[in-house]
Amino acid sequence: MATATKAKKKTVRLASGRKRARQDVDLNAHNTALRSRFRTVIKNVQKAVDAGEKDKAVELFKSAQPVIDSVADKKLFHKNKAARHKSRLAAKVKALAAA
Numbered sequence: 001m002a003t004a005t006k007a008k009k010k011t012v013r014l015a016s017g018r019k020r021a022r023q024d025v026d027l028n029a030h031n032t033a034l035r036s037r038f039r040t041v042i043k044n045v046q047k048a049v050d051a052g053e054k055d056k057a058v059e060l061f062k063s064a065q066p067v068i069d070s071v072a073d074k075k076l077f078h079k080n081k082a083a084r085h086k087s088r089l090a091a092k093v094k095a096l097a098a099a
Helices: 015-051 054-071 081-097
Strands: none
Touching: 015 054, 015 081, 054 081
């Protein structure tokens, strides 16, 4: 597979299909931004835990929870995935505070 170009998409003939294609571009950009924010808040908490910064980790975790929940509410990720991430982060923050 030496082709570096993307496969060309066919143009849609129906007006409703063209509208759907236009909307999909914006929706894709929005979902990508939300997914990126989700990953960023998780990484920030993880970095604080790895650095051993208790107060910062707790503060970042508190600010990460609503972001994780909102992504699940918008069904970008399954609610169980969001709960799993929150649970694992909470355990790491708690272990850091106990140590």
